[in-house]
Amino acid sequence: MPRKGDNIHKRPDGRWEGRYPLFYKEDKTIHYGSVYAKTYKEAKRKLEAARQNHPFLYHRDVTRCETFHALVLLYLEDARQSLKESSYVLYRRRCERHILPALGDVKCTALTPDRLFDFLENKRRTECFSDNMVGGLRATLGAILRYGFTHRYIEYIEIPRLKKSEKRTDPAVISEEDCARVNRYLEDHAGLRSLGIRLCFATGMRLGEICALKRSDIHLDRGTLQISSTMGRIQDTDPASDRRTKVVITSPKTAHSRREIPIPGRLLDELERLDMEPDAYLLTGESGRYCEPRRMAAYFSRALTASGAAHYRFHSIRHTFATRSVAMGFDTKILSEILGHASVAFTMSHYVHPSMAEKRKMLDDLAAVCLQTDGQENGRPADRA
Template structure:
């Protein structure tokens, strides 16, 4: 047997030639076998078998030994400089926690629709992840597959990914009476934090945007608020750091989230009462020290508990603001830009809720036409 050949004589006297026929999805090698009465016969048969594989376009030599986990890391590194830090953390977590443990050992050319479907079902029913979370993970898988396909021109399988249907949840919105009650509580003995929460209720800004907001971003001359940054607590990807997370103040979540919001005279008057001497002070504290989103959420829980408001989170304020705007006849395009959405569809589908009061008002209008 020549060096490097997988041809040997068996105990029964025959010659056996072994060759790599393919790979299982787990990455395990699948061997093919050829037999002959002589070494020459076995070698001729295995040579023909290998040639048949080549004509059938098997897994090509280039990158054939790399499993899907390798392409996951390649995809991540190729886009790392384009991703925001928060996006890097999100993608890295998805890769390490979900995609690589379940799909990382597969060879890309062995992947199929059934495999992706099984992966999605495991996330939904074994890990019990929300459909929205599973969809986010599958979107990353789709992007990696598109990246990988470029390495195998003409041979990579066309895979269809079915995203789980998201059930539309009815978001909690404060009724007019609840909003009045909550506003009165915030106005009573108002400090910087209560003021910030009330400002969010009057403008619909996000929790991270409020935490990063400084007084220099508020113009009482023009009665506007400029949203140009957001605050997040992110996983620290630096292995040398003892702390697992860190506070990051960066640009908002999208280009449309960077915006200038006109404020009402009521909101402007409140700003004049609270305006500190230092423009660099954070709105939520009135000092150079910030309040992070997690702390604000704790404060919000205490405020709503005192007011007897159930199921109210900080994002409820944003939904409530959008609903009140619709109730007074706000033009949807303007509302979409104030909320920082990419288009009006997002505003209508996710943030506009028709309250019972508005439904009743509209039904009463029918009386004017005798219905």
């Protein structure tokens, strides 16, 4: 079995491959060399020999980063300039709340894959962190270590991958009955925010995207809307500010999130009747006033309660859109592009949650074909009683 931090894995062809760093490329990423063997033990022996014969040559500047706390501070100083503000605030919060209290006093020379693995595993087992939260901490640690390695403060350290927990809770998909209830309520209580929620039901838009949507993003001549911005509330890190948080409007996180979505005809008719300036926000009808995400989420929560539906998060609308689309035979590539995902695999594994009724119907339809005898279709046992 591979050990934590060995950077050895089994290939599809049955061989074991070990990887070791060789040199920096022009884009400051690392070029790796590989060794191959029939067994893990042999691969580890070859890997140790390769690391000795091909040392990664650089001069470490340990004077600035004696402790991990010092390295984190240097990384955050650099990240403030290179990351989006929302991403920087997220990484900084992870460092301040979780990473530094546990690892800040550790000397950089004492950092090992086992120590990092134990830190992440402890967060999951002792503090009941979800796989997503542990994955976020691992990503932040990886960014810090890559920064330290690239700037020659520390040696190369491979962060082990944790096995995903067996317990998995899928985001709730809004039932068809509750969808009907809340949409009837939204139609009866017509308004810009109600229209915005119905637009999310019909297109799978994110909460931050609908809040940042402006009239100029809606192209009535083409019958489409353009996703070019997103809105969120983040921690205000300005020392001179007396606010704890602030609202920011930025470009979407990835290129795939910047997309153009067709507008269903029913909603297109309603959008055509709107009279507002091009730079006005859709949810308020005004250019200087927006409806921030937490207010929009609160409005959705009140609509659920007033309509008699169960409670759901706003993001459940997006999961519901994806799940219903697949159930109706939607092309998965088109669905992935509409949602703004990088791959179909991510859409199907994270956003599609078929119900037991849908699984039963699919198997019943298949059994009607596969189990028929003499041209007669087979129904369920209850149907043949």
